[in-house]
Amino acid sequence: MRITDKMALDAARVGQSRAVQQFTDASRVASSGLRVNAPSDDPVAWSMKVRHDAQIQRMNNRSHTLNRAGGDLDLAESVLASAGDLLEEARSLAVQAANGSVDAQTRANMAGQITSLRDALLGFANTRGATGYLFGGTATATAPFTAAGVFTGNDTAVPVEVADGVTARSNASGATAFTVAGGRDILADLQAFATALTGNNLGGIQTAIANMEAGHRQLVTAQVNTGIGAERLHSSVDVTAAALISVSSARASETEADATEAFTALSVTRAGYERAIAVTRELLQVSSVRR
Amino acid sequence: MSSLFSLLGVARDGMQAQSSGVSVTGQNIANVNTPGYVRRGVLLSARPFGRDSNGGVSVNGISRTFSRFAHGRVVEEHGRRGAASARASALSATEAAIAPSSGTISDRVNSFFQSLDTLSGAPSDTSARLAVLQRAGALAQQVSTTASDLAAQRDGLFDQARGVAGEVNERLARIATLNRSIAEATSLGDAGADLRDQRDQLVQEVGDRLGARAVEDASGQVTLFSAGTVLVEGGNASSVSVTLDPANNLRLQVQQPGGATTDATAAMNQGTLGGLREARDVDVPSVQAALDRFAFDLSTAVNTAHASGFGLDGVTGRNLFSAPAVAVGAARAMALNPALAGQPDRVGAAGAATDLPGGNTVALQLAGLSSRALAGGTTPPAERFGAVASDLGVRLQAANAEEQLRDETVQQAETLRESASGVSLDEEMVNLSKFQRAFEASTRVLRVADELLDTLMKSF
Numbered sequence: 001m002r003i004t005d006k007m008a009l010d011a012a013r014v015g016q017s018r019a020v021q022q023f024t025d026a027s028r029v030a031s032s033g034l035r036v037n038a039p040s041d042d043p044v045a046w047s048m049k050v051r052h053d054a055q056i057q058r059m060n061n062r063s064h065t066l067n068r069a070g071g072d073l074d075l076a077e078s079v080l081a082s083a084g085d086l087l088e089e090a091r092s093l094a095v096q097a098a099n100g101s102v103d104a105q106t107r108a109n110m111a112g113q114i115t116s117l118r119d120a121l122l123g124f125a126n127t128r129g130a131t132g133y134l135f136g137g138t139a140t141a142t143a144p145f146t147a148a149g150v151f152t153g154n155d156t157a158v159p160v161e162v163a164d165g166v167t168a169r170s171n172a173s174g175a176t177a178f179t180v181a182g183g184r185d186i187l188a189d190l191q192a193f194a195t196a197l198t199g200n201n202l203g204g205i206q207t208a209i210a211n212m213e214a215g216h217r218q219l220v221t222a223q224v225n226t227g228i229g230a231e232r233l234h235s236s237v238d239v240t241a242a243a244l245i246s247v248s249s250a251r252a253s254e255t256e257a258d259a260t261e262a263f264t265a266l267s268v269t270r271a272g273y274e275r276a277i278a279v280t281r282e283l284l285q286v287s288s289v290r291r
Numbered sequence: 292m293s294s295l296f297s298l299l300g301v302a303r304d305g306m307q308a309q310s311s312g313v314s315v316t317g318q319n320i321a322n323v324n325t326p327g328y329v330r331r332g333v334l335l336s337a338r339p340f341g342r343d344s345n346g347g348v349s350v351n352g353i354s355r356t357f358s359r360f361a362h363g364r365v366v367e368e369h370g371r372r373g374a375a376s377a378r379a380s381a382l383s384a385t386e387a388a389i390a391p392s393s394g395t396i397s398d399r400v401n402s403f404f405q406s407l408d409t410l411s412g413a414p415s416d417t418s419a420r421l422a423v424l425q426r427a428g429a430l431a432q433q434v435s436t437t438a439s440d441l442a443a444q445r446d447g448l449f450d451q452a453r454g455v456a457g458e459v460n461e462r463l464a465r466i467a468t469l470n471r472s473i474a475e476a477t478s479l480g481d482a483g484a485d486l487r488d489q490r491d492q493l494v495q496e497v498g499d500r501l502g503a504r505a506v507e508d509a510s511g512q513v514t515l516f517s518a519g520t521v522l523v524e525g526g527n528a529s530s531v532s533v534t535l536d537p538a539n540n541l542r543l544q545v546q547q548p549g550g551a552t553t554d555a556t557a558a559m560n561q562g563t564l565g566g567l568r569e570a571r572d573v574d575v576p577s578v579q580a581a582l583d584r585f586a587f588d589l590s591t592a593v594n595t596a597h598a599s600g601f602g603l604d605g606v607t608g609r610n611l612f613s614a615p616a617v618a619v620g621a622a623r624a625m626a627l628n629p630a631l632a633g634q635p636d637r638v639g640a641a642g643a644a645t646d647l648p649g650g651n652t653v654a655l656q657l658a659g660l661s662s663r664a665l666a667g668g669t670t671p672p673a674e675r676f677g678a679v680a681s682d683l684g685v686r687l688q689a690a691n692a693e694e695q696l697r698d699e700t701v702q703q704a705e706t707l708r709e710s711a712s713g714v715s716l717d718e719e720m721v722n723l724s725k726f727q728r729a730f731e732a733s734t735r736v737l738r739v740a741d742e743l744l745d746t747l748m749k750s751f
Contacts, residue, residue, distance in 0.1 A: 001710050003710070003715070006323070006709055007709045010702070010705070014702060038684070039681055039683055039684025040382075040687035040691065041684070043681040046677065046684055047680075050673055054671065054672075057661075058404070061409070061658070065411065069412060131412065131413050132648075138641065138649035138650040138651075156645075156646055161411075161659065171649075
């Protein structure tokens, strides 16, 4: 074939153009650390990246929500434990007051203590968490118990997603912990106990012993249930975190460049580019025109 | 027998012939980088030695070493490469609109569902509700802006196609003019090499833009075929125009010199115009339709769930996004429901009025849409959009591969043509020396003849 100067130089130009393109691509991968920067780089990997990004986002969201709800359940569990302690203290006072040697004045003084315990319990029942009042069900904006001890909340469960399509209760049940829905209306029982003490009503005091014990069991049961719920949420956080690591790893392997490969490619393409420049220079130097 | 005087004529012819050779060589060297230039050669022939001739040399003309076959292949391959390049370039712009380096629609989708997740954990929290409205608005705006960008890109491609049509027309007119000039030159016995160079270069440029095939007749004129019709015949040129048909697709019309107009749209598949048409009327609409479907299905799913929820004001039945009636145009029209703008209490998170303000079942349902397949598809929202971008990526990848392939075939075709018709400086330098030496030798002949005559005259 007859070879002209233009053919030789065009071939060198095309080779140089390809070499610089490859060098630029390798530079981009090495500097960004990403193998896939646009859908056309690798459509399948791009699609997987979008899927993984969505999964990672969902898992992060879930962890955040579960942590928040778990924190409220931890707080509710702690509050119920303290409430149980109050009931235990009230039961002790009831046992003391039921002793026949205790006079009316002492019982009247004890009534003041019981009233204080009741007020403290009311405060516990109206505790606020990160998402509002802990024991009001979905009525989270207002205190679920009035000063008179009337429950104005509800027992509606607030669900939270622990896995795709699987939910768990994220709020403690104030109704079953403090009201007759759980067996005893604890605030009313304490009120009745205080009234019995003030009235030096021995029969009422003896009834209060049983009521305080039942109320204590009720609170302990609620505490255990709340703790189990909190534990479930915390476990879900752990499971989600493990899944998050797995998905993040898969995402990285799909879209991120292997550093060794990237820098090897950079070196190889740079050498190719330099070779192409050298060839062009040689072609320009070799000419019969200068002879 | 020749005389000494005739030897002077031989020397003269030799000098003239070698001068012509040097001149043609100089022309070749001067045009070594001229696009479309075909190397020339001087045609020499020996004068017969006889009674009426001195046996010298005569210049019979200038040859043009043109390969019609090789040139035809170049034009054909340029047409294919023009289409591939235009399509790849257009799709690159589409990809930039659909999948910018940061802040893609899938990112907005994820961000939107993150706000719903947060709302499900804190349904009475005003800031969580405001975040839902803000992220929903941002998502809708991103989808709408992307749809507008795609529509603007189609408008831009139409403008580009009209510009290319103008370039084609300008070249068609020049080819017709050159055809006439070549015919005149041919009739006068001139090969019209320079005119042919220009015309053949223009044919290649038309090929670049629309695809072309040229057939030359005995008079040297070419008939140019393109887009399934005749664009130039002799000294007459048609004109092409690009308009939009009722379906908003490109339409190529060819107006013949007589005034008749033909529709050549179906054959517009080569050259820049062919690539623009493929990108504008096939690729981009496919992306637009997928984006519309995505916007419609997402809006509908979100609205259906949201409308079942109760706002903090106890009202239900509200849409979160402006409800699209049909999928066509849904992406561009996507927007936050104006009734909810700046009204966080109207976000429906609770499943019943009695669950207010802490009820979250609808918020949970909305957040759960992020992992459930949208109606009309099999994948969740972000992945659904990912599939749109991925499909575009496949198209662009194929277009880039096609462009690379066509670059190579053009290179091969040009190599073939260049091998036949190109100027080799090495050859020209040898030719230059060859003609120079021959010229010097002819002057020597002249000197010898002169000396012989001088000797002869002094002998008397």
